[in-house]
Amino acid sequence: MKVYNYTSSEQEIIDTYDKENHNFWTDKVKELTSLRLNLRAHYLVEQKNRCCYCKMLKQEKHGSTWDVEHIVPKSPFPRFLFEQNNLSLCCKECNDAKSDKSVFIDSNYDYKNYPLDNKKYSIIHPHLDKYSDHMIIRMSPDGKIMHIPQSDKGKVVFYHCDLVRFTMQFFNVEDLDLNLLITYSSFIDTVPNLTHETAKAFFTASLPRVLPAEYIDC
Known part of the structure; x- marks a missing residue:
């Protein structure tokens, strides 16, 4: 996933940040409006409208659905507020749940520079990890998804x-x-000449499937 490159005007604002008060992100809402919009537009394309953590597909593009995600939380590590590799896009639900939880293997180490070694992180890092190496997602016929962790x-x-x-x-x-079987049985009743193989194919198609890696690796 490509990082977002700041414009010259955005960089000028960033250069005024003291790297200590993370509230700069919220205090400078007006000044950072363009940056927020550009970050959201960039990562919606890069992530194919999917949250970087749950991979839920959402077609909305507004801020009430999406949050610019600081992978390493702002509060404990304010110096990484504008670090390009620390930014992505996630849904409101994942962002609220993740909050300020530690994302490092060594949660007590005070990193001075942003680590680009994925082994330093306890989470699936949107820029440094391949999502499908760590998580399988199953989808039901009606579009519901379920996550199955494959690693720590x-x-x-x-x-x-x-x-x-x-x-x-x-x-x-x-x-x-039971609902699935009732629906399937009703279908069988309407097709009396259905062969065993065709019936099996229809039934298999109605079961939850594992989403391919290209769906979630973005």
């Missing part, structure tokens, strides 16, 4: 970003399988 990084993202909320939605009704 995947587990941390799962808990940091409260991805269990998707699992709960995925299994929202206890009679999901």
Whole structure:
């Protein structure tokens, strides 16, 4: 994923930041409006309208859906507020859940320079890691998704970003399988000459599928 390159006017504003007071991000809302919009537009394209943590596809482009994400949280590491590799885009739900949680393996180390070694991070880093190496996503026929961690990084993202909320939605009704069987049985009744292989193909197509890596690696 390509980082966003600041314009000269944006860089002038950034150069006034003391790298200590992270509230600069909210205090300078008017001055940073253009930068926020440009960051959102850039990462919507780079991430294909998917949150960097849950990979939920959202077609909206406004700020009430998306947050510019500081991967290393602003509060404990204000010096990384405008570090290009520290910025991405995530949904409001993931951002609220992640909040200021630690993203480093050594949460007590005070990094002076932004680490570009992915081994330093406890989470799936949007710029430094391949998402599909750490997480599998299954999608049900009705579009619900469920995350299955494949590594320690995947587990941390799962808990940091409260991805269990998707699992709960995925299994929202206890009679999901019953509904599926009823629907399938009704379909079989309407096609009396259906062959075994065709019936099997239709049934398989109705089951949750694993999303391909190209869907989530962005």
